[in-house]
Amino acid sequence: MSSPLDPGAAISIRGLVKRYGDRNAVDGVDLDIRRGEIFALLGPNGAGKTTTVEILEGYRSRDGGDVAVLGQDPAEGGRRWRAEIGIVLQSGAGDSQLTCLEVLTAQAAYYPDPRDPAEVLELVGLTDKAGARGRSLSGGQRRRLDVAMGIVGRPALLFLDEPTTGFDPEARRQFWSLIRSLRDLGTTMLLTTHYLDEAEELADRVGVITAGRLVEVAVPAELGGRGQAPAVVSWTEDGARRSQDTPTPTALVAELAARFPGEVPDLAVARPTLEDVYLQMIGQSR
Numbered sequence: 001m002s003s004p005l006d007p008g009a010a011i012s013i014r015g016l017v018k019r020y021g022d023r024n025a026v027d028g029v030d031l032d033i034r035r036g037e038i039f040a041l042l043g044p045n046g047a048g049k050t051t052t053v054e055i056l057e058g059y060r061s062r063d064g065g066d067v068a069v070l071g072q073d074p075a076e077g078g079r080r081w082r083a084e085i086g087i088v089l090q091s092g093a094g095d096s097q098l099t100c101l102e103v104l105t106a107q108a109a110y111y112p113d114p115r116d117p118a119e120v121l122e123l124v125g126l127t128d129k130a131g132a133r134g135r136s137l138s139g140g141q142r143r144r145l146d147v148a149m150g151i152v153g154r155p156a157l158l159f160l161d162e163p164t165t166g167f168d169p170e171a172r173r174q175f176w177s178l179i180r181s182l183r184d185l186g187t188t189m190l191l192t193t194h195y196l197d198e199a200e201e202l203a204d205r206v207g208v209i210t211a212g213r214l215v216e217v218a219v220p221a222e223l224g225g226r227g228q229a230p231a232v233v234s235w236t237e238d239g240a241r242r243s244q245d246t247p248t249p250t251a252l253v254a255e256l257a258a259r260f261p262g263e264v265p266d267l268a269v270a271r272p273t274l275e276d277v278y279l280q281m282i283g284q285s286r
């Protein structure tokens, strides 16, 4: 028997089930996301991420379980509840004939306490594109406009579905700093991503979902026992690459330092990345 919904959480989920035909796309998910937290949902294609997120957004019905999003059942969320939620979809506003400022001003009019559209453009780094039409923007600029649309209503909770797909490395870093400024403003965020470095960089906690089940929830540094995993020390010796797993890499490096006259050739100390443990987890659960 699972515990009751947590009324203080931004998102509280117990025993969530969604069926398509005779298959459970979401198969008994329990999860609490704290207010102010950035939570990343990871999982392979078809794992059930979008289905789960769309149920939380109130866009899909569920077949079982209890859900509270900002204290409300999303299946019954009214206009006031909806105004507290921002959504950044996989593709959004970019095709509009309107200018960025116009499209954002039109969106802001739906909300009781919107942010100033010009300030939002500044926040997403599109001030110099205020007068440009959506369809003249680059892919990365369109995504920023999507984010601007998602946050102009001053949401307490923001859903971001694969927000940086198609970004160049610099645009991704700028986007990450935008997400951090939203966190500093108190916004709770649930993001789905296939970029493990993005999850590591942004998320307070990550959840891995495979075949509709949440297999682990942890801070990125601890996922899959990563915090306790041995380090791999590698170096070059007698023209060959050597490597050794060790729980005490400092001792091994000291030993190598004593053995070599100067620099230890090509010395590297590595621990499993989030991607390493993630791939291992989803491999095991298939």
Ligand SMILES: Nc1ncnc2c1ncn2[C@@H]1O[C@H](COP(=O)(O)OP(=O)(O)OP(=O)(O)O)[C@@H](O)[C@H]1O
Binding pocket: 020, 025, 043, 044, 045, 046, 047, 048, 049, 050, 051, 052
């Ligand atoms: N409307 C639908 N009708 C039938 N099956 C569906 C429907 N929507 C999703 N599914 C199935 O449910 C499962 C979960 O899909 P979902 O879109 O939630 O996965 P996902 O984790 O978001 O994947 P991706 O990373 O590819 O976006 C998949 O097997 C998918 O084929």
